[in-house]
Amino acid sequence: MISTIGSKTVEVVRAAGRFGHFVGDLARATADVGTWPRLTVVQMRRIGVDSLPVALFIAAFTGIVLALQASYTFTGTVPLYIVGTVVGKTMMLELGPVLTGLALGGRVGASVAAELGTMKVTEQVDALETLAYDPHSYLVLPRVIAGTTMVPIVVALGIATGLLTGWLASLVLLDLSTAEFVKGLKFLYRFKDTWFGLFKSATFGFTITLVGCIVGLATRGGAEGVGRSTTRAVVYSAMLILVLDAFWAMILL
């Protein structure tokens, strides 16, 4: 029992050490400006294009549901313009970033892990090194920077979409006027609602791509190993997103 705990602890410490090492290598790789900026542009386009459809789809339906649920909850108790408040706050603070983050963990995280995992097991990563490229600046940095910058942009567009569908649902399905919806949006709004959600999204984008890279580069054992890494990347990034979400709420709200 004690020895199990002991070896588990050693394992965790080792993993933390590897992680620290990895981040250190990544920081060092930023000096290699001949390599990563050009590749980052490619990844930004890819992550953006990969993510937008699924993110907007989710946000559109979330906006509608939020409006309907708010109306169901508050009808007869508080003035109904509160629907605008609920849609706005919830989209910006929580559901926009987190639902998008989880969905992109499944899409972007999985594709990064599969791609780098395949490169690893087919020795393309080794080949890069022997050709004097640093995999951290050639493969990891472009993806992590693209994730960190593109995910907030995608989330922002998602939030806008959710607000739009929430407003449309209020007009069409509830008996709310545009003026009332907008009044609700402005009521209790603080600028922090916006930046908090987008900041959170940036940390999710960072996490999704970093986990995808780390798990991908640790792949062993052929096609089966790539499959395992892909699943692992999705699970880990989903868990980390939820933990981070709670963490930022505690620290920043």
Added chain:
Amino acid sequence: MIEFRDLHKGFGPKPVLTGFSLQVRDGETLVIIGYSGSGKSVALKHIVGLLHPDAGEVIVDGRAVASLDRAGLTEVRRDIGYVFQFAALFDSMTVAENVALGLRRRALAEDEIAERVREALALVDLTGTDDRLPAELSGGMRKRVGIARAIALRPRYILYDEPTTGLDPVTSAVMDQLMIRAREHLGVTGVVVTHDMRSAYTVGDRIAMLYEGRIRQVGTTAEIQDTEDPVVRQFIEGRPS
């Protein structure tokens, strides 16, 4: 000269190399034979610092690879071309881009790069395939592109990891000719890892057998062909035990 000195390497509890010592002389082609999973690729990867020894060292022209910093390692890697078992080409790049990739890391003019790519592809008889993608090539052609990518760097050493494995006999013979040509035209020292004895006899000046983590026997091709060692005999004759 490349020298393995008492190299030990294991993964987890499993030892792979246990006191591996071997010298590769300048100008020769040394073939390392051994069973699948015996650690031939592991040994090769130590030469370019892709793996770190648990104990012992690999010396390349007087430099202990494992103790070098990044800049030193890059220096060593400049002198060494690595031909991977399945070629390890980058799928999203054309043949020419694959061959040029290593050259782009050096301060070379664009036309110098283009010239070297053309030359390297010509040497492996792949002139005109510049714009093809790896996915469109046969296994043998991919391996030839892998060789071209190594040759283009004008290395002093080329390491070949199972260059003929999985190829038909005729394509294997072509690979053998390319390895011989690389040595004759460019004067490179070669280390060839294989379990294809026909290829080993064709390209090797000397042959070393890796067995249970260390070198069982090393000698000229003729010496190995006449070996009395039962383990080596069994391997080169391909007899089931």
